[in-house]
Amino acid sequence: MTTRFDQGLWAEAGVQTIQPGVHRVPLPLPNDHLHAVNVYLLEDLADDGGLVMIDGGWAIPEARKTLEEAMTAIGRDLGDISHILVTHIHRDHYTQAVELRRLLGSRIYLGAGERPGLEMMDRRRSGEPATALETLRRAGAGELADHIKAMDHSGYDPSVWEPPDRWLGAETLRFGDSELQVLPTPGHTRGHVVYLDEQRGLLFSGDHVLPHITPSIGFELADLGGLPLADYMDSLRLMTRYADTRLLPAHGPVAPSAHDRVAELLAHHDDRLGKSLSALGESTLDAHAVARKLSWTRREVSLDELSAFNQMLAINETAAHLDVLVLRRRATSTFVNGVDMYTRVR
Numbered sequence: 001m002t003t004r005f006d007q008g009l010w011a012e013a014g015v016q017t018i019q020p021g022v023h024r025v026p027l028p029l030p031n032d033h034l035h036a037v038n039v040y041l042l043e044d045l046a047d048d049g050g051l052v053m054i055d056g057g058w059a060i061p062e063a064r065k066t067l068e069e070a071m072t073a074i075g076r077d078l079g080d081i082s083h084i085l086v087t088h089i090h091r092d093h094y095t096q097a098v099e100l101r102r103l104l105g106s107r108i109y110l111g112a113g114e115r116p117g118l119e120m121m122d123r124r125r126s127g128e129p130a131t132a133l134e135t136l137r138r139a140g141a142g143e144l145a146d147h148i149k150a151m152d153h154s155g156y157d158p159s160v161w162e163p164p165d166r167w168l169g170a171e172t173l174r175f176g177d178s179e180l181q182v183l184p185t186p187g188h189t190r191g192h193v194v195y196l197d198e199q200r201g202l203l204f205s206g207d208h209v210l211p212h213i214t215p216s217i218g219f220e221l222a223d224l225g226g227l228p229l230a231d232y233m234d235s236l237r238l239m240t241r242y243a244d245t246r247l248l249p250a251h252g253p254v255a256p257s258a259h260d261r262v263a264e265l266l267a268h269h270d271d272r273l274g275k276s277l278s279a280l281g282e283s284t285l286d287a288h289a290v291a292r293k294l295s296w297t298r299r300e301v302s303l304d305e306l307s308a309f310n311q312m313l314a315i316n317e318t319a320a321h322l323d324v325l326v327l328r329r330r331a332t333s334t335f336v337n338g339v340d341m342y343t344r345v346r
Contacts, residue, residue, distance in 0.1 A: 010253040011036035015070045018246070018254060022202065025070040027057035029092055033310075034251045037092045039067070040204055041074065041081075044176070050082030052175060053106075054195060054204045055250060056097025059160055063096055081106050085173070085180070086164070087206025087250065088192040089114040090219070095160040109173070110164035111184055113191025121161040132219060136312055139319045140286030140339045148308055168193060180204075185239075187232025188215045196242060203245040203258045208235060211252040211261055214268055216313045217320045229320035230327060233269060236262050269321070276321040277330055280344040287319035287340065294318065 016024040021043040026036035040054040057063045071077050084097040084106050097108050110118075136145040173180045173195075181196040185208045195204040207215045217228045239262045247255040255261055272294075279285075279293040292303050296314050303311055322342045325331040332343050 010038075013066050013069070015073045016254070017074075018202070018248065019200065022200070023070070023074055024248065024254060025067060027063040027066050027096075028060070029058055030060055030062075034092075036251070038248070038250050038252075040248060041070070041076075043074075043076075044178075049080075051076060051080045052083045052085060052180075053081050053097075053100075054085050054248075055087055055093045055206065056084050056095065056100060056108075058092045059095035059099045064099070067096075079104055083107050083109065083175075085109045085195055085204075087111075087194065087204070087208070088189045089117055089161070090189065090207070091160070093206065093250065098160050098162050101162075101165075107166065108164040109166045109168050111182075111191035111193035112167040112169050113184060113186060113193075114189065115167060115191065117189070117191070118161055118163060121158045132312060132316060135316045135319060137338065138287075138340050139291075139315050140288040141312075141315050144288075144308060144311055144315070148312055151308070183238065185232075185235035187217055187228055187235045189219065190226070190228070190231075192235075194239075196245070198243065198245075201243070201245045202248055203239070204248045205258065206250045209239065209247060209258055209261050209265065210249045211247060211255040213251070214265060217317055219313070219316075227320070227323050227327060229269070229317075229324050233266060233324075236266055272317075272321050273325060276318060277325055277344060280322075280331060280342060282344070284341050284343045286342070287322055288315050290322065290342070291315045291318040 011026050013026065018024055023041040025039050025041060027039055028036055037055065037057055039057050042052040042054070057067065068078060071080070078100065081100060081104060084100060086094050086097055086108060088111065100106050101108055133145045133149055168182045170184055171182050173182060178199065181198065183194050183196055185192050185194050188207045192206060192208055194206055194208050217232055239258055244257055244259040247258040247261055275294055276290055279290045291314050295301060296303060296306055303314055306314060319340065322331060326333045330345055332345060334341050
């Protein structure tokens with residue numbers, strides 16, 4: 001399996017032992033540019049001798065097979081997974097956790113902020129990103145929203161988003177003599193959490209802090225309002241209040257310093273805020289128009305060079321940056337004919 005990250009072969013199947021009793025297992029994703037999602041197996045934590053698993057993976061046969069092979073490689077089997085601690089509700093993290101609970105009786109833990117999105121799943125009829133499409137329309141990209149809505153969203157199964165066994169807040173989970181701190185980190189989703197193992201110096205960061213890409217902001221299952229980018233930047237700063245740790249992300253290789261990557265992410269968003277403000281210039285523009293004036297990805301490509309799905313992410317992220325500029329009184333916003341229009345403050 002190949003990876004688009006320039007940092008090597010992190011997504012290839014196999015087990016990486018981070019330190020005794022802590023194993024990283026990349027699980028495959030279907031038709032996804034990220035290629036894999038890391039789950040982590042923690043031994044000797046659960047009172048019953050079972051394993052604690054961080055994130056569940058996407059419920060596809062290839063992921064189940066890869067996980068089974070990884071369990072065999074460390075001398076265990078699927079039945080040893082007693083707890084699954086999920087960082088957020090997206091399907092590449094949650095849906096296989098539900099399947100494993102049905103099969104094994106494992107207990108699922110999830111951040112309480114994901115509850116509104118999860119409850120909305122019962123009312124959805126397709127897998128289209130309805131909330132993101134509404135944001136896209138408000139950003140002035142109605143034609144793109146219509147195009148994405150018309151795409152094939154078959155295979156959607158709301159039953160894989162069953163409620164967890166336990167909703168988590170800011171708390172400490174104790175497994176025998178070990179502890180994992182649950183830190184709510186809204187931004188990527190409202191209910192995203194990370195798991196901090198201070199004793200071993202490890203941060204299981206989910207999609208909150210990724211080593212080589214910036215996570216999408218506010219990609220929700222329900223319209224929760226608010227300012228997800230402002231929340232995200234606050235959540236990044238929260239990480240610096242704790243001692244630095246190794247970074248164990250959901251996508252990408254393990255990195256030596258969570259603090260270093262947090263500093264890079266904050267700098268990135270400060271840079272994008274400045275560029276978004278400059279792109280406004282003297283005009284009154286919607287987020288779609290501003291996004292067209294910016295470059296995207298490490299390759300500095302134009303918006304039109306991105307796929308439709310990634311155009312949606314780019315435009316919605318631009319809207320999030322513009323909303324933070326409004327919050328900081330660097331711009332104003334007016335709602336005109338269903339579209340948010342932004343003007344730079346002089």
